[in-house]
Amino acid sequence: MTGDCGWFINLGFFSGGDCDFHQVKTNAYRTRSVERVLAVLNAFTEAGPNLTLMQVCEATGLTPSTAYRLMANLVARGYLEPGREGNAYRLGLTVIRLAGVALGQLDVRVKAAPLMDELRNRTRETVHLAALDGRHIIYLEKLEGLHAIGLMSSRVGRTAPAHCTALGRVLLAFNPEATEEILKGPLEAPTPRTVVDPKALRALLARVNEQGYALDLGEHEPEVRCVAAPVRNHSGAVIAAMSVSGPAQRIEPMLTEGLVTEVVHVARAISGLLGYLGSAMARKIVETRTV
Template sequence: MNAPSKPNAQLETGRATRNRLSSVATAIHLLKAFSESESEIGVSALAKKLKVAKSTVHRLAQTLVAEGLLEQNPQNERYRLGVGLFALGTLVRRRMDLPNEARPYLFDLRKLTGETIILGIPSDGAVMHIYDLESPQALAMKSDLGARKPAFCSAVGRAIYAFAPQAVVDEMLAGPLTRRTPKSVTDPARLRAIFAEVRERGFAMEDEENEPGIRGIAAPVRDSSGAVIGAVGIAGPLQRLSLEALEGFSQPLLSAVATISSRLGYTAAYQHGLGN
């Protein structure tokens, strides 16, 4: 038997890709079919809503059940949204709640310190700035909103990942750690020691390790479960911020993150060195 020609193989590959995309779209429409007025729907009704075969609905529904995104009522065999969606929604809500709850305290910190205030979140072993308030002074750290930056050499990143699960830290430190300035620490053993110091003190510091001429301090923000979901940082030029002056910001910073954490549902007493 002759081997299929290359154009035929490409055609089959294209068709398979379209089929997969079609299945993904149908699965999304299936989940969106549920509403407050229709919290449970059977296969026939779903097939009618989606205008697809019942066999297709059954196959997709079983896959979604296996992933926890759907559940099947054993009494009537109808489907309903699963708790897996609640978990995903909670992740989204945390990220939406964090900047909203933090905003007034970020403004207070800028007014108190006169320096740039940063709100960052973890992002695949890095850190992303989701809120930046630039210093009103002429010489200031510039905003980098939305940018992903290495976490190992920034105060905001260290304040977050010092409290991350060991596996997450191991993965981050196993990757290439590119020196961003002559002062950047890239030795994994030294970084682990720095993370331990952050857990002990409750805040992280950087001294021209992420950007030349910039110093910073940051402390972690926790959610209702006690997990660190972000960090608030204060950064400014070394011409204005000695290390002593920077560390002097630690108490108002810790007070701010404690208040933000409590507004996110964290009820335990906020203490220096609180671990995972």
């Protein structure tokens, strides 16, 4: 590939002329430039969505001149934009557009959507779909309950601690490596109910693995209750988790009235749509409903 390489050249990834992308693998300077741009973008988090130039420098280790050059080009192309707080910057609309494209390509999200919608309509409560992202979960989908009252902070693209959410516990319970990483570090306690003792959490995750579902009884958000179950792909790997959440006064009675069973069955049905043979019966249930 030769000639103009668009914003890659302008951001300093290449010094001009020939634009052979295979050279990135062997050219340390160009690789470092890519890493610097990604470091700038990754500096923006939920905890710090608006950052000044100096805050970006502190987060990335870049010099002010280098950070300014990269950020100016990112602003020009819509990846960053001036924030509302003085000299701060925030992620721009281009990032949002790319995130939307990525979400749209997630097969699990597409396949799960109709069954999640049915579950939301039957339970009238909020339904989530999430995946594991390091020590956190990331929400892939959220269908608001029919009588939601704004107790939950979740939204698509937002993260939450894995160890104290039902979704996260399901994902950890079937991922031993991720569990060990979680248990190495400090465990935050968003509420007084949160399990933060490593031995207790390990035992809890073992139970989740055995029973096939997880509960959150006010351990992430005090007044919220949640039940989650695993979603598997064609190979049987747990790639996501689905849950029903709502206020304690509504969800707690439902836990003894079949809610856990329903969540598990719907999660298995989604797994069946993704090709998991262990969910053959669940797929038959789905086919029967759609006839």
